[in-house]
Amino acid sequence: MNTAETLPPADYYTVGDPVADEKAPSGPIEERWDARRFNAKLVNPANRRKLSVIIIGTGLAGSSAAATLGEAGYQVTTFCYQDSARRAHSIAAQGGINAAKNYRNDGDSIHRLFFDTVKGGDFRSRESNVYRLAQLSVDIIDQCVAQGVPFAREYGGLLDNRSFGGVQVSRTFYARGQTGQQLLLGAYQALERQVAAGTVQVHSRHEMLDVIIVDGRARGVVVRDMTTGQIETHFADAVVLASGGYSNVFFLSTNAMGCNVTATWRAHRKGALFANPCFTQIHPTCIPVSGAHQSKLTLMSESLRNDGRIWVPKKRGEDRDPRDIPEQERDYYLERRYPSFGNLVPRDVASRAAKNVCDQGHGVGPGGLGVYLDLTDAIERTGRPAVEAKYGNLFDIYEQITDEDPYRVPMRIYPAMHYTMGGLWVDYDLQSTIAGLFVIGEANFSDHGANRLGASALMQGLADGYFVLPNTIRDYLAAGPFEKLDASHSAA
Numbered sequence: 055m056n057t058a059e060t061l062p063p064a065d066y067y068t069v070g071d072p073v074a075d076e077k078a079p080s081g082p083i084e085e086r087w088d089a090r091r092f093n094a095k096l097v098n099p100a101n102r103r104k105l106s107v108i109i110i111g112t113g114l115a116g117s118s119a120a121a122t123l124g125e126a127g128y129q130v131t132t133f134c135y136q137d138s139a140r141r142a143h144s145i146a147a148q149g150g151i152n153a154a155k156n157y158r159n160d161g162d163s164i165h166r167l168f169f170d171t172v173k174g175g176d177f178r179s180r181e182s183n184v185y186r187l188a189q190l191s192v193d194i195i196d197q198c199v200a201q202g203v204p205f206a207r208e209y210g211g212l213l214d215n216r217s218f219g220g221v222q223v224s225r226t227f228y229a230r231g232q233t234g235q236q237l238l239l240g241a242y243q244a245l246e247r248q249v250a251a252g253t254v255q256v257h258s259r260h261e262m263l264d265v266i267i268v269d270g271r272a273r274g275v276v277v278r279d280m281t282t283g284q285i286e287t288h289f290a291d292a293v294v295l296a297s298g299g300y301s302n303v304f305f306l307s308t309n310a311m312g313c314n315v316t317a318t319w320r321a322h323r324k325g326a327l328f329a330n331p332c333f334t335q336i337h338p339t340c341i342p343v344s345g346a347h348q349s350k351l352t353l354m355s356e357s358l359r360n361d362g363r364i365w366v367p368k369k370r371g372e373d374r375d376p377r378d379i380p381e382q383e384r385d386y387y388l389e390r391r392y393p394s395f396g397n398l399v400p401r402d403v404a405s406r407a408a409k410n411v412c413d414q415g416h417g418v419g420p421g422g423l424g425v426y427l428d429l430t431d432a433i434e435r436t437g438r439p440a441v442e443a444k445y446g447n448l449f450d451i452y453e454q455i456t457d458e459d460p461y462r463v464p465m466r467i468y469p470a471m472h473y474t475m476g477g478l479w480v481d482y483d484l485q486s487t488i489a490g491l492f493v494i495g496e497a498n499f500s501d502h503g504a505n506r507l508g509a510s511a512l513m514q515g516l517a518d519g520y521f522v523l524p525n526t527i528r529d530y531l532a533a534g535p536f537e538k539l540d541a542s543h544s545a546a
């Protein structure tokens with residue numbers, strides 16, 4: 055590990071004391087979350103009405119937290135820069151959400167989801183947090199089904215599952231290629247219910263400019279009304295950041311251009327420590343760059359790797375139509391190198407392998423920066439209607455962008471910047487190094503270690519928002535309400 059002595063002398067950062075997670079419970083791992091919940095102080099319903107929470111961001115993490123805290127009776131105020139909570143970038147999530155329900159009876163369990171996540175993250179995750187996540191995954195599905203989220207179902211009516219990279223079981227619940235959108239509509243409805251009940255106030259088209267810290271505690275935010283330009287201050291007993299990731303620090307990523315890291319960056323400038331900034335995820339299945347005019351890249355969901363086979367021509371610089379290249383002249387390099395996982399290796403492995411074969415001259419498409427993702431076998435085996443039912447909207451997206459019909463010609467894909475495992479440091483309670491500033495969803499450095507497995511970001515965002523934060527923030531709020539503040543305070 056680097057020490058202050060071995061690091062280069064730079065003004066870009068300072069090396070502080072090691073940060074201890076004082077909230078992390080000990081004891082058997084499967085009992086830690088129950089122990090923390092039991093030991094966290096309670097707030098009685100009458101006192102909750104006197105306590106206020108500001109939430110920045112109303113994606114899956116922020117909406118679910120706001121709805122749950124509102125339902126519990128706290129006064130919640132939310133801010134987002136889109137024109138509606140429904141437009142948060144969570145809406146872009148296509149493939150699915152993991153849960154250890156073991157509906158397929160294929161050997162899945164809470165322990166296996168925990169194990170896969172820790173192994174997939176190259177053993178860099180916090181094990182207590184990941185175990186909690188695996189335990190809560192089953193509750194998320196029940197919560198969302200109760201809200202009416204239209205998960206895909208099998209012919210018999212049971213919820214369907216598919217597989218994602220890095221695992222050998224089927225535990226990914228999905229709603230066609232629109233899982234994030236459907237989950238967000240569920241969370242949004244729960245949020246709107248609280249708006250109608252008067253516990254949540256929603257401010258859209260507002261951008262957070264700063265966190266207000268008074269006596270070492272986060273007590274409010276400075277925001278800009280993006281319609282009028284007016285700067286406002288808002289105060290509360292605690293502040294929650296649910297402002298998403300920072301992939302757009304890279305020139306091209308799969309994130310919408312609106313996703314920026316301003317909220318977490320400004321909190322960092324106020325003293326909230328940042329963890330693992332270099333842990334960023336390159337997703338293996340994106341539509342290749344087509345030219346200098348592009349501002350972002352488009353993801354082709356990893357779920358396509360359930361049925362799609364990835365290959366490149368064995369001959370370097372091959373220029374034949376892929377349909378004219380016979381089987382023996384194709385290299386299904388993932389199936390060859392990783393026979394037990396095949397095309398479903400974790401994202402980091404698949405991305406590195408694609409770059410390597412392209413670097414060796416086997417890449418296809420303009421500039422040789424692409425590999426084939428071929429669903430021909432699946433179309434022949436199950437028929438086009440079955441493939442359409444599972445992946446239809448992804449095929450439409452691909453055709454609209456590339457003007458190639460993926461039912462007839464294999465898709466071309468290439469790795470692209472996609473997700474950030476790093477983020478603001480949080481303890482087991484999801485509290486940052488600033489008292490009263492909590493960070494949830496992709497904005498925190500979370501549970502994914504050095505590499506996130508597919509379909510586990512939605513799981514983490516909703517676990518944080520529906521189940522973890524509402525239990526841990528009450529331990530902090532139990533000491534409140536804190537001193538009343540207004541815009542005349544010097545910190546504002």
Ligand SMILES: Cc1cc2nc3c(=O)[nH]c(=O)nc-3n(C[C@H](O)[C@H](O)[C@H](O)COP(=O)(O)OP(=O)(O)OC[C@H]3O[C@@H](n4cnc5c(N)ncnc54)[C@H](O)[C@@H]3O)c2cc1C
Pocket residue numbers: 110111112113114115116133134135136139142143144145146147148149150151233234260261262263296297298299308309310313314316317353355472473494495496497508509510511512513515
């Ligand atoms: C194309 C794509 C597909 C994906 N598919 C999957 C998938 O299939 N399965 C999966 O598990 N994960 C998937 N992911 C990852 C997952 O969607 C995200 O990690 C997750 O949705 C992030 O949710 P969030 O609530 O943390 O943040 P977001 O949904 O990004 O929400 C951020 C919120 O913060 C607000 N905000 C940010 N900054 C400010 C500011 N300064 N002031 C005010 N408001 C601010 C925004 O307005 C927004 O409301 C995908 C990601 C992408 C990009």
